[in-house]
Amino acid sequence: MRRNGVFLALPTILWLVIFFVLPLAVVLVFSFMSRGRGGVAIMPFTLEHYQRAFGVFFIILQRSIGLAALTTIVCLIVGYPLAFFISTRRRRIVRQITLFLVILPFWTNFLIRTYAWRILLGEEGTINGVLLSLGLISEALPLLNTQLAVLIGLVYGFLPFMALPIYASVERFNFRYVDAAHDLGANDVRTFLRVVLPLTLPGVLAGCALVFIPSVGAFVTPDLLGGTKGLMIGNLINKQFGGSGNMPLGSALSIVMMAVVMISLLVYVFANRREAAA
Amino acid sequence: MSVSSELLINEGSMRRNRAVRRFGQIGLWLNPVFAYFFLWAPIVILVLFSFNDSRSVASFTGFTLKWYNNILNNVMGAERAFSTEIMLNAFRNSLFVGTVATAIATALGAMIALALARGNFPGKKLIDGLLFLPVVIPEITQAISLAIFFKVAFDWIATISGERIFPGFHTIIMAHVTFNISFVAIVVRARLADMDPQLEEAANDLGANPWRTFWRITFPLVLPGVVSGALLAFTLSLDDFVITFFTSGVGTSTLPVFVYGLLKLTVTPEVNAISTIMMVLSTLLIGISLVLQARSASRV
Helix, strand or coil: CCCCHHHHHHHHHHHHHHHHHHHHHHHHHHCCEEECHHHCEEEEECCHHHHHHCCCCHHHHHHHHHHHHHHHHHHHHHHHHHHHHHHCCCCHHHHHHHHHHHHHHHHCCHHHHHHHHHHHHCCCCHHHHHHHHCCCCCCCCCCCCCHHHHHHHHHHHHHHHHHHHHHHHHHHCCCHHHHHHHHCCCCHHHHHHHHHHHHHHHHHHHHHHHHHHHHHCCCHHHHHHHCCCCCCHHHHHHHCCCCCCCHHHHHHHHHHHHHHHHHHHHHHHHHHHHHHHC | CCHHHHHHHHHHHHHHHHHHHHHHHHHHHHHHHHHHHHHHHHHHHHHHHCCECCCCCCCCCCECCHHHHHHHCCECCCCCECCHHHHHHHHHHHHHHHHHHHHHHHHHHHHHHHHHHHCCCCCHHHHHHHHHHHHHCCHHHHHHHHHHHHHHHHHHHHHHHCCCCCCCHHHHHHHHHHHHHHHHHHHHHHHHHHCCHHHHHHHHHCCCCHHHHHHHHHHHHHHHHHHHHHHHHHHHHHHCCHHHHHHCCCCCCCHHHHHHHHHCCCCCHHHHHHHHHHHHHHHHHHHHHHHHHHHHHHHC
């Protein structure tokens, strides 16, 4: 068994090399090739697609990162107190129920959860219907197919990814430290900033990474809720694989997106390490 | 500084402290109210309007089951033709892909988890990275990389053998196995980490050969982890849209790909009804699988 370890690992390694590493390598090569007829990649090599990614398409890259950052911040603002609320319930059963109520909606397919917001945000949707009948507005607000709709959809899609890791670290937090800080003369704000926040920071960092990364690469949410105004880099990549597509450009955009993800992962690992050392 | 002014400062800071605490307490109550409302309102609205008497989603006018009836009679509202047959077929496709992909991914994932936990060979760090990456890279990147890869590979095979392979079940299954391996490996490794290696050493000391030790000791002990990993893989496979969308061929749509086609259109009560049915089914399915998982974990 001990000696055979390599042979046991080999089939899986082979599979991942063929179906994961090799395809990414093909994408990397494609991203430097020219566009041929039908959007396929042909020789010669060129930097044209990267120039476009940071040129005409830079605004969409910027929007994607901006929306992902905003999603992370909103999830943190909503998720942090929520995690605190759940883990400070005295009775075990109440803790379990409040936690379960956060998880349960996520047993439904992501597409359907996103679609539900189309019902709410549409021009003849529920929110406009309620506001009109209450007389608060005189004509329907444009809610769907905006960046706001994408932001709402992303927060809705990824909120548990923020709340659950924070919940895990609040669960481990010993509330006697708060009493100790108070006894030593610290006020509430100081206690929070110097004691509570640092000790729950690992959960916050993990939550931020878990929300930011899939938000940058979101495709379904902006596709169903964003229209043309809320177009993100994931949709732009998707478009390069349709009829009038451009596979090399799509590849270059994917590589850029992966670079963004890798950089944010490095930031996470670095912050986590500093946190662990402190 | 005189004594009285010091007291004054103290009183001021105490008042401020009380205000902060009050504000914090209100916030700590308001936040969950808002959060739970935010999490549940879309779901409640979706279910509610699948029973609404009118086609509107702006106001509820009365209870009806006619949209559910429409689905059974292949009516999708507006002008779109819809077939329950196609939907059921897509669901069968989902189950088929999910089952095959889960079987392969579970075997491959459990094998590498065992190798990493018990084996001793160079390059383990590298393999860790290889297993970690598919979990973190965006779905769309993985999807288009597989789409391009299959296209290039099939073009190449066509020029060599003259035979053209088209994307279909095989491509979807290969893609699903690829993203599932890591999740299975993570779950099985967690189980192996909890296991006492002394049990295996004891079996060895008692004269069992490595093969016997594996089947009599290691395998029964990791089995709950393998079952959890398989259930997770199956769930992820049934749920996946983005990667399937890019790797499926004509006539091999899975349920999420089919549903996406419906959801892209305008909001209709029939789509709401289908969404409600799917929501209930997936919730039941995951609930049952979690109960089974908890049972198989507690048995050992």
